[in-house]
Amino acid sequence: MKKTAKIKNNAISAPNTGKPQAGAVTVINQPTPEGGSASRPITPDLIASRAYTLWEQAGRPPGRDVEYWLKAEAQLKQGS
Numbered sequence: 001m002k003k004t005a006k007i008k009n010n011a012i013s014a015p016n017t018g019k020p021q022a023g024a025v026t027v028i029n030q031p032t033p034e035g036g037s038a039s040r041p042i043t044p045d046l047i048a049s050r051a052y053t054l055w056e057q058a059g060r061p062p063g064r065d066v067e068y069w070l071k072a073e074a075q076l077k078q079g080s
Helices: 044-057 065-078
Strands: 006-008 011-013 026-031 037-042
Touching: 037 044, 037 065, 044 065
Parallel strands: none
Antiparallel strands: 006 011, 026 037
């Protein structure tokens, strides 16, 4: 069975990848104005929001929800 994220009510939910999704949080280091670093959690809601923005910017193409989820997750991990 193909694992896909779902776009419903203008929101993208996490794809069923076999990885834990509920409550899953990735922490990244971000520079602070003082020159140190601060951690910011990457939550499924944050990824979904970014994925939705990318999907809208691309003209809302059907059937590419997992692509935008993975792209959003990668961008957030890189700090883009």
